[in-house]
Amino acid sequence: MAIYITNTETGKKEELKTIEPGVVKMYVCGPTVYNYIHIGNARPAVVFDAFRRFLEYRGYKVIMVQNFTDIDDKIINEANEWGVDFKDVADTFIAEYWKDAQSLGIRAANFHPRTTDYVNEIVDAVEKLISKGYAYTVENGDVYFSVKKFERYGKLSGKKIEDLISGARVEVNTLKKDPLDFALWKAVKPGEPSWDSPWGCGRPGWHIECSVMSQKLLGDTFDIHAGGEDLIFPHHEDEKSQSEALTGKPFARYWMHNGMIITRGDKMSKSIGNVFLVREAVKRYGKDAVKLFLLSKHYRTPIEFSDEIMMENKKAALKVLKTLNRFEEKYPYPKVPKRDEYMNDIEQRFVEALEDDFNTPKAIALIFDLSKELNKAMDEGKDDEALKRYHLITRVFGSVLGLFEGGVKISESENTNKVIEEILKVRQEFRKAKNFEAADKIRDALLNSNVKILDTPDGTKWEILEVEE
Template structure:
C-alpha cells in the first residue's frame, strides 16, 4: 500500500519511498529538558508515535530516534535557580518526560540520545565544517556557520536570506560576520559547564546536536525528519545547512511538521505562561481523552486549546470505553473473530485514511462509527457482529493510534471510581423500585440522564452507558 505524506521541503503531498525498502528511519526533535512537558510538547510525541505505529501496522520496520537537549541556557538558568548542577536538572526532567510519556501511552523511541553524550562527535563535525569552508572562528573562540556560503539556504522554510532579519532565536552580536550566521560552538561564560575544543572551552550550539546525533544513529541521510512547525526556522533550516556542509547531502529525504496548539491566538509555550502540563491534562481528562484531542485535527493543522474541547474529547473517549467495558462484562472471554468482508472493508477504509497524509480525524470517525455499531449489535443480541466490532476497535484500530488499550478510561481519579459511583447510585435506585417508591427511582434516572448517563434495564440487571453529546 502506498503511503502519502506532505513534505515540508517540496510543499507537496508525495509518496513515501524509503531509502531502504521496507525500513523507515525517522528522527523526531525532542524537548529541551528544563521543565515538565505541556500539551504543546505532547502533540509531536503523540502524532509521531501514532505514525510510527501505523507504519509498523502496514509492514514497515521503523527505527525511530528522539533526542533530549540536555545542555542549554534554559537548563543552566534553572540549575542556578535551584542551586544544583546542570546535570541534575537535565536528569530530573528526562525522567519526568518518560513518566509523562508513559501516562500518555507513548512508546519510547529506539534511541533517546542526549547532546552531552555526543560532544566529541560534535567537535569533530564542527572542525570538518570549518575545513569545508562553511564556518569560521570568532575572536572569543565561538564558531559560526557562514549562512551566505550556502547557496540554497532557506529552501526548507521558503525564506530568502536577503529578506531575513535577526529575530527571536537568532543571536545578534559583533562577533558574527553576518547577522544570520548561527553558532556551532559557543564559549563558556564563567561558572558555566564546558568541554574542551580546538577553539575554546565551551559547549555545542543548539542546531548542531541534531545533525550529529541523527547522522551517527541513522546515517548521513535518513527517511523522515519530524517535529513541530515552530522548528522549521531556524532550527531545521540550520540542520539542513550543517548537514549539507558536512556530508554534501541533506539530512532527511522528507520533512514532516505538526501544527501548533493555539491558546487565545498565541502559540502554547512556557515563555508565554499559557501552558497546560501533560500530567495535569491526563489526570483531568484521561489518557485517551488527551490523545483523541491531539489526533482530532489533521497533524499539519493548528488546533485550538480549551477546557471545553478537551472535555468533549474526554467524553467521547469515555463513551467508547464504556461500550468496550459493556462488551467485556457480557463476554468476559472474547474470541478472535474470523475476518469477513465487512471487517476487511472497514479496516481498508481506516488504513486508507492514515495512508493519505496520516488523516487521523477520518480514522477516529471510523472508530466512533464502529463503536456505535458495537452498541447496536449488543442491543440486538447479535453476538457475532458485536465480537467483530469489538475486535476492530480493541485489537486493530486502538493499537494503531495508541488508544483504548486499557480496560478502564482514567478521568479524574479513574473511570473505575466513576463506575463504582454510578453502580452505587443504580443500587440505590433499585432499592427505591423494590420499595415501590417509583417517583424517587424516576428522579434518579432523570438526574443521571441529565448528566449523560443512560440506564438500561435488562434481564441481566440495570446497565448504563454514557450518551451525552456527539463524537
C-alpha cells in the same frame, strides 16, 4: 497501496519511498529538559508515535530516534536557580518526561540520545565545517556557520536570504561576520558547564546536536525528519544546511511538521505562560481524551485548547470506553473473529485514511461509528457482529493509534470526580453570593475527605490527597 505524506520542503503530498526497502529511518526532535512537558510538547510525541505504529502496521521496520537536549541556556538557568549541577536538572526532567510519556502510552523510540553524550562527535563535525569553509571562529572562542556560504539556505522554510537580511535584528554579538550566521560552538561563560575543544572550552550550539546525533544513528541521509512546525525556522533550516554542508549529501528525504496548539489566540508556550501540563491534563480529562484531542485534527493544522474542547473529548472517550466495558462484562474472554468482507472493507477504509497524509480525524470517525454499531449489535444480541466491531476497535484501530490501550475499564474515580465537580459548583455559587462562611465550610469538609482545593486566578483547582497507611 502507497503511503503519501506532505513534505514540508516541497510543500507537496509525496509518496513515501524509503532509502532501504521495507525500512523507515525516522528522527523526531525531542524536548529540552528543563521543565515538565505541556500539551504542546505532547502533540509531536503522540502524533509521530502513532505514525510510527501505522508504519509498523503496514509492515515497515521503523528505526526511530528522539533526542533529549540536556545542555541549554534554560537548563543552565534552572540549575543556577536551584543551586545544583545542570545534570541534576536534566536527569530530573528526563525522568519526569518518561512518567508523562507512560501516562499517554507513548512508546520509547529505538534511541534516545543526549547531547552531552555526543560532544566529541560534535567537535569533530564543527572542525570539518571549518575546514570546508562553511564555518569560522571568532576571537572569544565562538564558532559560527556562515549562512551565505551555503547556497541552498532557506530551501526548507521557503525564506530568502535577502528578506532575512532586511528583517535581521541588530545582534549584541558584533564578532559575527553576518547577523544571519548561527552558533555551532559557544565559548564558555563564567559559571557554565563546558567541554574542551580546539577553540577553547565551551559547549555545542543548539542546531548542531541534532545533525550529529541523527547522522551517527541513522546515516548521512535518512527517510523522515519530524517535529513541530515552530522548529522549521531556524532550527530545522540550520540543521539541514549544516548537515548537507558537512556531508555533501541530502539530509532527510521527507520533513513532517505538526501544527501548533493554540490557547486564547496564542501558541502554547512556557515563555507566554499559557501552558497546560500533560500530567494535569491526564488527571483532569483522562489519557484517551487527551490523545483523542491531539489526534482529532489533521496533524498539520493548528488545534485550539480549552476546557470546553477537552471536556467534549472526555465525553467522547467515555462513550467508547463504556461501550467496550459493556462488551467485556458480557464477554470476558473475547476470541478472534473470523475475517469477512465487512471487516476487510472497514479496515481498508481505515488504512486508506492513514495512507492519505495520516488523516487521523477520518480514521477516528470510523472508531466512533464502530462503537455505535457495537452497542446496537449487543442490544440485538448479535454476538458475532459485536465481536467483529470490538476486535477492530481495540485490537486493530486502537492499537495503531495508541487509543483505548491497557484495559478499558472505567475508573472507579470517574463518579467521584463528577461528585466533587458538582460540589465545587455549589461552593462557587456561595462565593458569588459572598457567603464565604458556607464556601469555607465546603472547603473544610472536602479537606476532611482528603480533597484539597485551591482558588486561583484561573479558577478552582482540586486534588485528592494520598492517604497514609
